[in-house]
Amino acid sequence: MEAPFLGNGEQGTMMYREDDRTLRWSVGNSAAHDHRPASEDDFSEKNVEVLNRGRLFIGHLLVRFPETLKSSSSRLSLWNAEATGDIRSNAGQARWSTIVHANEPVMRFQLESTGDLADAHFFYVPIDARNPRAMRGKNPRSPANPPAERHTHDDEIQTAVHNLHAGGQTAVAWKQSKTGNRTTLWLSVMHSHPESDAERLAVSAVHAAASSDQDEWTSEHRQWWHRYYQQSFLSTGDAYWDSFYWIQQYKLACATRADKWIIDNQGPWLQPTAWNAIWWNLNAQLSHSGFATANRRGMGAALGRRLDECRDQLALNVAPEYRHDSYAIGRTSSGWDLAGHAGQPGEGRPPKDDSIGRESANLLWALHNVDLEYMYWQDEELRDRVLYPLLVRAVNYYRHFLVEEPDGYLHLPLSYSPEYRVAEDCTYDIDLLRWGSGRLLELTSEMGLDDLEQPLIPFWKTLQDKLVPTHVNETGRMIGRDVSLKGPHRHWSHLLAIYPLHTLTPEEPADRELIELSLENWHGHGKPMAGYSVTGGACIAAILGDGERAYEFLNRLKSFLHPNTFYTELGTLPVIETPLHGATTMQEMLLQSWGGRIRVFPAVPKEWNNAQFDRFRCEGAFLVSAKRESGATQWVEVTAETGGSVEVQPQLIDAQWTTSENAKVERLPDGIYRVSLPKSGRVLFWPKETPQPTPVITTAAGTTNPNPFGLVTPGT
Numbered sequence: 234m235e236a237p238f239l240g241n242g243e244q245g246t247m248m249y250r251e252d253d254r255t256l257r258w259s260v261g262n263s264a265a266h267d268h269r270p271a272s273e274d275d276f277s278e279k280n281v282e283v284l285n286r287g288r289l290f291i292g293h294l295l296v297r298f299p300e301t302l303k304s305s306s307s308r309l310s311l312w313n314a315e316a317t318g319d320i321r322s323n324a325g326q327a328r329w330s331t332i333v334h335a336n337e338p339v340m341r342f343q344l345e346s347t348g349d350l351a352d353a354h355f356f357y358v359p360i361d362a363r364n365p366r367a368m369r370g371k372n373p374r375s376p377a378n379p380p381a382e383r384h385t386h387d388d389e390i391q392t393a394v395h396n397l398h399a400g401g402q403t404a405v406a407w408k409q410s411k412t413g414n415r416t417t418l419w420l421s422v423m424h425s426h427p428e429s430d431a432e433r434l435a436v437s438a439v440h441a442a443a444s445s446d447q448d449e450w451t452s453e454h455r456q457w458w459h460r461y462y463q464q465s466f467l468s469t470g471d472a473y474w475d476s477f478y479w480i481q482q483y484k485l486a487c488a489t490r491a492d493k494w495i496i497d498n499q500g501p502w503l504q505p506t507a508w509n510a511i512w513w514n515l516n517a518q519l520s521h522s523g524f525a526t527a528n529r530r531g532m533g534a535a536l537g538r539r540l541d542e543c544r545d546q547l548a549l550n551v552a553p554e555y556r557h558d559s560y561a562i563g564r565t566s567s568g569w570d571l572a573g574h575a576g577q578p579g580e581g582r583p584p585k586d587d588s589i590g591r592e593s594a595n596l597l598w599a600l601h602n603v604d605l606e607y608m609y610w611q612d613e614e615l616r617d618r619v620l621y622p623l624l625v626r627a628v629n630y631y632r633h634f635l636v637e638e639p640d641g642y643l644h645l646p647l648s649y650s651p652e653y654r655v656a657e658d659c660t661y662d663i664d665l666l667r668w669g670s671g672r673l674l675e676l677t678s679e680m681g682l683d684d685l686e687q688p689l690i691p692f693w694k695t696l697q698d699k700l701v702p703t704h705v706n707e708t709g710r711m712i713g714r715d716v717s718l719k720g721p722h723r724h725w726s727h728l729l730a731i732y733p734l735h736t737l738t739p740e741e742p743a744d745r746e747l748i749e750l751s752l753e754n755w756h757g758h759g760k761p762m763a764g765y766s767v768t769g770g771a772c773i774a775a776i777l778g779d780g781e782r783a784y785e786f787l788n789r790l791k792s793f794l795h796p797n798t799f800y801t802e803l804g805t806l807p808v809i810e811t812p813l814h815g816a817t818t819m820q821e822m823l824l825q826s827w828g829g830r831i832r833v834f835p836a837v838p839k840e841w842n843n844a845q846f847d848r849f850r851c852e853g854a855f856l857v858s859a860k861r862e863s864g865a866t867q868w869v870e871v872t873a874e875t876g877g878s879v880e881v882q883p884q885l886i887d888a889q890w891t892t893s894e895n896a897k898v899e900r901l902p903d904g905i906y907r908v909s910l911p912k913s914g915r916v917l918f919w920p921k922e923t924p925q926p927t928p929v930i931t932t933a934a935g936t937t938n939p940n941p942f943g944l945v946t947p948g949t
Contacts, residue, residue, distance in 0.1 A: 235795065235796045235797055236248055236249050236797060237307050237308070237309040237316035237318075237331075237797065238309070238316075238484070238487065238502055238797060238799075239309075239314060239315075239316055239331060239332065239333040239340070239487060240261075240333050240486075240487030240488060240500065240501040240502070241333045241334060241335055241336075241337075241338070241487065241490070241493075241501075242263075242486070242487070242488065242489050242490030242492075242493035242494065242501075242535075243262055243263050243264060243338065243490070243493045243494060243501060244261065244262050244263075244333055244338055244339075244340060244421070244422055244501055245259075245261040245262075245263070245333060245487060245488075245500065245501025245502050246258045246259055246260060246261065246294075246331065246333060246340055246501075246502075247259045247261075247502050248307065248316060248318070248331060250302070250305055251295070253301050253302050254297060254298045254299075254300070254301060254302060255295055255296065255297055255298070256295065256296040256298075256320070256329070257293050257294070257295050257296075258293060258294040258295075258331065258340075258342065259293050259502060259503075259504075260291050260292050260293055260294060260340075260357075260405060260420065260422050261291065261422070261499075261501040261502050261503050262291065262403070262422045262423070262424055262501065263288075263488075263493070263494040263497065263499075263500065263501045263568060264423075264424040264494060264568075264569065265288060265289050265291055265362075265403045265422070265424040265503075266286055266287065266288055266289065266424070266426075266567045266568065266569040267285060267286050267287060267289055267362075267364060267374070267378070267397060267399060267567075268286060268397060268399040268400055268401050268426050268427075268569065268570075269285035269286060269374065269398075269399045270285075270399065271285075271286070271549070271570075271572040271574070273285075274574065276574070276582065276583070276584050276585040276590075277584040277585075278372075279586050279589065280366070280510075280564070280565050280589070281574075282510065282563065282565045282566050282567065282572060282573045282574065283364075283366050283507075283508075283509060283510040283565050283567075284364060284366060284367050284370075284372065284374065285374065286510070286566070286567035286569065286570070286572060287364050287365075287366055287367075287509040287510040287567060288364075288365070288497065288499060288503050288509040288510065288567075288568075289362040289363065289364060289378070289395075289397075289403065289503075289509075290360040290361065290362060290363055290365065290503065291359070291360060291362070291395070291403055291405065291422060291503075292357060292358055292359040292360045292381070292393060292405055293357075293358055293360070294342065294355060294356075294357050294358075294407075294418070294420065295355070295356055295357075295358055296329070296344060296353055296354070296355055297353065297354065297356070298320070298322070298327070298346075298350050298353045299349060299350065299352045299353065300322040300323065300324070300325060300349045300350060301322060301323075302320055302321070302322055303321055303322055303323060304320075304321045305318060305319065305320045305321070306318060306319050307319075309797075311462075311479055311480065311483045312458065312459070312462070313454075313455045313458065314332065314333070314335065314454065314455070314458045314483065314487075315330060315331065315332050315455075316330065316331045316332075317329065317330045317331075318330075320346075320350065322348070322349055322350050323349070324348045324349040325346065325347055325348025325349040325350030325351065326346070326347050326348060326350065327344060327345065327346035327347070327350045327353055328344075328345045328346075329342070329343060329344045329345075330342075330343045331343075332451065332454055333487070334442070334450070334453075334454045335453070335454045335457035335458055336453060336454070336457055337438065337441070337442060337450075337454075338421050338422075338423060338434075338435075338438045339419055339420065339421045339438050339439060339441075339442040340419070340420045340421070341417065341418070341419050341420075341442065341450075342355065342417070342418045342419075342420065343415060343416070343417050343418075344415070344416045344418075345414050345415045345416075346414055346416075347414055351414060354416065355409060355416060355418045357391070357393060357405060357407055357420070359380075359381035359383075359393040359395070359405065361377075361378065361380060361381075362378040362381070362395040362397060362403060363377070363378070364509065365503070365504075365505050365506050365507070365509045366506070366507045366508070366509055366510075368505075369505070369506070369507050370507070374398075376398050377398070378395060378397050378398050379395075379396060379398070381393040381394060381395050382394045382396070384432070386406075386436050388408065388440055388443075389408055389409075390406055390407070390408045390436050390439055390440060391406070391407055391408070392404055392405065392406045392407075392432050392435065392436060393405045394431070394432045396429060397426075400426060400427050400429075401424065401425060401426030401427060401428075401429065401431075402424070402425050402426070402428075402429040402430070402431040402432065403422070403423070403424045403431055404422070404423055404424075404431040404432035404434075404435045404436075405420065405421070405422045405435060406420070406421050406423075406432065406435035406436045406438070406439045407419065407420040407421075407439060408439050408440075408443050410443065417447075419439045419442045419443045420439065421434075421435040421436075421438040421439050421442075422435065423435040423438070426569065458486075461486055461529070462479075462482070464527070464528045464529050464848065465527050465528040465529070465846070465847060465848040465849055465850075466845075466846060466847040466848065466930055466932070467527075467819065467820070467823070467845075467846045467847075467849075468843075468844065468845050468846070468930075468931075468932070469819070469823075469840075469841040469843075469844045470840075470841060470842070470843040470844060471840055471841055473791075474787070474819060477794075477798060477812075477815065477816070478816050478819055480797075480798045480812075481523070481798065481812055481813055481815065481816035482527065482529070482816065484500075484798070484809075484812070484813065485523070485524065485529070485532045485813060485816075486529075486531075486532060487500065487501065488500035488501060488520070488809065489520075489521075489532055489533075489535050490531055490532070490535065491530070491531040491532075491534035491535060491538065492535070492538075493535055494535055494539070494568050495511055495517060495521075495535050495536050495539050495568050496517065496520040496521065496535075496809060496810075496813075497509075497510055497511040497512075497516075497517070497568050497809075498510065498511065498512055498516050498808045498809060498810070499807065499808075499809060500809045502807075504806075504807050505805075505806075506806045506807060506808075507806060508806065508808055510565050510566060510567055510568070511565065511566050511567070511568050511571075511573075512564060512565055513562050513563065513564060513565065513566065513573065513595035513596070513598075513599060514564050514592060514595050514598075514651040514652075514724075514726075515651060515724060515726075515765065515810070516808065516809075516810040517536070517599060517602075517810075518598050518599060518601070518602055518733075519765060519768075519810040519811070519813065519814040519817070520809060520810040520813050520814075521533045521536045521602045522602065522605075522733065522813070522814055522817045523813060523814070523816050523817035523820055524605075524606075525605045525606065525608075525609040525850055526609075526817070526820040526821075526824060526826075526849050526850055526851075527816075527820065527849070527850070528848050528849060528850040528856065530606065530609075530610060533602065533605070533606055534606060536599065536602055536603060536606075537602075537603040537606055537615060537619050537620070538619075539568070539571065540571070540596075540599065540600070540603065540619070540623060541618070541619045541623070543570060543571040544560065544622075544623060546570055546571050546572050547560035547561065547562060547571065547596065547623070547626070548560055548626070549572070550562050550563060550566075550571075550572065550573055550574055550575045551575050551577070551630060552577060552582065554633075555630060555633055558626060558629050558632075559626050559627075559629050559630035559633070560596060560623060560626035560627050560630065561575030561576075561593060561595070561596050561627065561630050562575055562595050562596045562599070563575045563576060563589065563592065563595070564576070564589050564592050564595065564651075575592075575593060575595075575596075575630075576589060576590050576591045576592035576593045576648065576649060577590065577591065577593060577634070578591060578593055578631075578634040578645055578646045578647060578648040578659075578662070579591075579634055579646035579647060579648075581647075587655065588649045588654070588655060589649070591647055591648045591649040591655055592648070592649040592651065593630070593631075593648050593649075593662060594648070594661055594662040594665040594666070596623075596627045597624075597627050597628070597665035597666065597668070597669050598665055598729070600620065600623055600624050600627055600669070601665075601668065601733065601734065603615075603619060603620050603623070604620055604624075604672060607620050608852045608853070609826075609850045609851065609852060609853075609854065610850075610854055610874075611853065611854040611874075611875045616676065616679075616680075617680065620676070621673070621676050621680070624669055624672065624673055624676075625673065625689065627669060628666065628669040628670050628673060628693070628696075629689070631645070631662070631666055632692065634646060635700075637699070641699065642699055642700065642701040642702070643695070643696065643699045643700050643701060644657065644658055644701050644714075645657065645658050645659060645662055645663065645666075645701070647659075648661070648662050648713075649661075650712045650713065650716075650724075650726045650727060651724050651726045652722065652723050652724040652726065653712055653718070653722050653724065653726065653727075654712065654716065655713075656711075656712045656713025656714060656715070656716040657713055657714040657715070658701050658704060658713045658714040659712065659713040660703050660704070660710060660711060660712060660713055660726070660727040660729075660730075661726040661727065661729065663700065663701065663703055663713075664703065664729045664730040664734060664736065665729060665734070666696065666700060667696065667697070667700055667730075667736060668730075668734045668736050670692075670693040670696035670697055670700070671693075671697055671736070673689075673693050674690065674693050674694065674697065677690060703730065705747065708750070708751075708754045709747060709750040709751030709752075709753075709754045709755075710727050710728060710730075710747065710751040711727065712726075712727050718754055718755065718758075719758075720758050721758045721759060721760060721762065722755060722758070723762055723763040723765070723766050724765075724766075725755060725766070725769040725770075725773070727751075727755075728751055728752075728755065728769075728773065731748050731751070731773050731776060732769065732772045732773050732776055733772070735776075735827040735828060738776070738827070738828060739776060739777055739778075745777065748773065748776070748777060749777065752770065752773050752774070752777075755770070756770055763793075763802065763811070764790055764793035764794075764800050764811035764812075764815075765810065765811045765814055767786045767787070767789040767790050767793075768786070768787070768790060768811060768814045768815050768817070768818045769814075770786040771783040771784075771786035771787045771818045771821070771822070772817070772818055772821045774786060774836065775818070775821040775822045775825070775835060775836035776821075776825070776836075777836075778835055778836055779836060780822060780835075780836040780837045780838040780839075780841075781838050781839070783818070783821075783822050783836045783838070784822070784838035784840060784841075786818075787815065787818055787819070787822075790811070790812075790815050793811065794812060798812050799812065800812050820849070821836070822835070822836045822837060822838075822841075823835075823837065823841075823844055823846055823849075823859075824846065824849050824851070824857060824859075826851035826852045826853075826855075827852065829852075829879060829880055830879070830880040830881070830882060830905070831851050831855060831857060831871065831879055831880065831881045831882065832882045833857065833859050833866065833869050833881070833882060833883045833884055834859065834861055834866060834883075834884045835882075835884075837861065837864075839864065841861075842861065842862070842863055842864040843861060843862055843863070844861045845859065845860040845861060845930050845931070846858065846859060846930075847930040851879070852879075853873075853875075853877050853879050854873070854874040854875045854877075855871055855872065855873055855874065855877075855879055855910075856871070856872045856874060857869065857870070857871050857872075858870045858928060858930065859883070860928070860930065860931075865920070866883055866884045866885050866918075866920070867919065867920070867926060868917060868918060868919040868926045868928050869881070869883040869884075869885070869917070869918045869919075870915060870916070870917045870918075870928045871908060871910070871915065871916050871918075872910075872913070872914070872915040873910035873911065873912060873913065873914045873915070874912070874913070875912055876910060876911045876912035876913075876914065877909075877910065878907065878908065878909040878910075879907075879908055880901070880905050880906065880907050880908070881905070881906045881907075881908050881916075881918070882903075882904060882905050882906075883904070883906070883918045884904070885904060885918055885919070885920055885921075886903075886904040887904075887920075887921045888904075888906065888918040888919065888920065888921060889918070889919060889920075889921050889925075890906070890916055890917060890918045890919070891916070891917050891925060892910075892914070892915065892916045892917075893910070893911075893913075893914045893915045893916075894911075894914075895911045895914065896908070896909065896910045896911065896914045896915070896916055897909040898916055906918070
């Protein structure tokens with residue numbers, strides 16, 4: 234997969250050379266789902282949620298050339314979020330460019346052709362609104378969605394409209410304009426449900442874009458992207474991984490926005506696949522894992538917003554007898570309504586698949602991502618309105634299944650550890666339940682709630698005291714009671730307490746030994762493993778402070794990546810989360826924030842001896858910038874956005890510092906410093922017996938150039 238890709242959090246396109254006379258741009262929209270009622274789902278169909286409410290194909294835009302193409306090249310400018318290319322024949326040339334506007338629901342395609350390619354032209358091809366998973370499994374939905382209807386509107390705007398069988402509408406509108414050898418086409422793809430007004434919205438968007446001053450329209454688009462990139466900066470000095478990181482930051486903003494959609498397994502670029510929906514047992518969580526450290530709140534906020542908006546559905550996802558006090562989500566759901574029938578510990582939910590029918594803890598993991606947004610921005614409204622009430626009901630779901638056994642512990646009947654097998658006291662569930670109940674106690678303390686105001690507090694305390702400890706043996710952390718990891722396992726579902734929950738940490742020697750043993754066993758069974766297996770392994774190695782091991786894991790990711798950094802499984806089926814998590818892995822190697830401590834350069838390999846970052850965000854709404862040269866920390870700057878206290882470990886055993894007014898610094902053992910800062914307060918650390926540095930980050934083009942890519946923008 235080498236295609237340049239563009240997107241704006243909802244609409245997206247990829248460009249391909251289809252044959253020796255044709256270019257193709259896919260037309261995608263993350264909102265375009267089927268809407269067959271969840272109440273009619275047949276539980277005996279595996280992943281029925283995907284089959285009935287998954288993403289649907291829409292169509293593509295073609296350019297047909299009158300002569301055979303002899304050569305072509307393309308480039309994706311990350312800085313301007315614009316793809317360009319050059320096509321040549323024996324006696325002609327064509328240049329093209331594509332933008333998916335950052336703020337408007339419109340794509341613009343331009344083509345300038347000369348010589349024997351002068352008669353090239355665009356035309357749109359609608360595709361039947363079919364479900365790719367159903368097509369792959371030869372299990373089509375019935376009745377099928379009807380074919381697209383074509384219409385012509387005022388101002389020479391054309392449309393192709395899918396009126397879906399179960400209600401709702403997907404519409405593509407476009408308009409062409411030709412001046413001399415240049416053709417410009419504006420295109421919008423919209424989806425609506427239950428209303429059928431997508432066509433009206435798409436036509437309106439195309440009309441507005443085509444009527445705009447194109448220089449201003451383009452400038453607005455570029456300015457959005459330039460502001461976005463400057464929210465933070467990273468450079469390791471490793472050309473491959475630096476380019477990879479920035480492509481992921483670009484990809485992230487193409488795939489989601491605060492007011493748009495949760496990143497499903499495809500992003501806006503739906504391809505032939507079996508995974509045309511959200512997978513909740515790893516994929517969604519990894520896709521939304523790196524926004525916080527990167528200081529890009531808008532790239533993670535859709536997750537919490539959509540969970541909040543769909544909370545009634547989260548209740549409907551559980552069996553009727555639990556809906557009065559519980560929320561959960563199953564393995565899969567559409568992004569439109571989050572209708573995903575949750576698993577249930579014990580007997581499961583027959584006739585649902587035995588494993589899927591017992592997969593129960595996915596919502597808890599997703600809420601950990603929402604908690605990142607709260608912790609890193611200290612947004613009390615998000616805490617009170619979204620995180621806390623959803624977490625209460627997600628934890629409460631387990632009240633219905635826990636059983637106190639003669640040993641005095643609360644045990645859990647059979648549930649499913651993703652991608653392995655069912656087990657009692659399943660570590661996946663136990664880790665998340667222990668985190669969730671502990672987090673609720675912390676939140677109620679922050680909010681000043683007592684037992685009278687929140688009568689579930691005693692239950693949460695009981696969970697902390699009596700929930701069965703994770704089962705361990707000579708292999709390390711087990712999958713569950715009497716179930717060891719004895720073979721290949723792509724997922725680290727039994728290691729979530731280590732990463733990302735940080736409820737098992739390496740400060741104590743026995744815990745460090747258990748983490749090391751568990752990591753070795755997990756990666757000690759050979760293939761088959763997945764790309765996310767190596768990013769997960771790298772994150773755990775980084776927590777252990779082993780930069781060389783983390784780098785070794787990270788380098789294994791290269792073999793899974795396509796030239797444009799997309800990732801496929803089973804040979805040809807794309808999924809989006811793993812490269813995005815690769816960027817998160819790089820962040821974890823350079824900065825960690827957990828347990829009340831900021832760890833700067835905690836796991837830097839020797840290849841990254843000149844690493845630097847700027848405006849990375851930490852728990853407590855602290856912003857951190859730091860620079861390293863020749864393997865030594867040169868300076869670390871911490872700024873408090875809201876004020877507060879935190880421990881800082883700057884990799885300077887004997888540092889000196891300067892602070893803003895009313896800030897305090899206390900030296901602790903082992904190169905740790907306790908910092909107390911007022912709102913907007915700052916502290917700067919640097920090595921003892923060296924002059925106070927000026928905290929400046931150096932980009933490829935100098936210290937002040939706002940383009941983080943320098944003079945030459947990385948492309949794909």
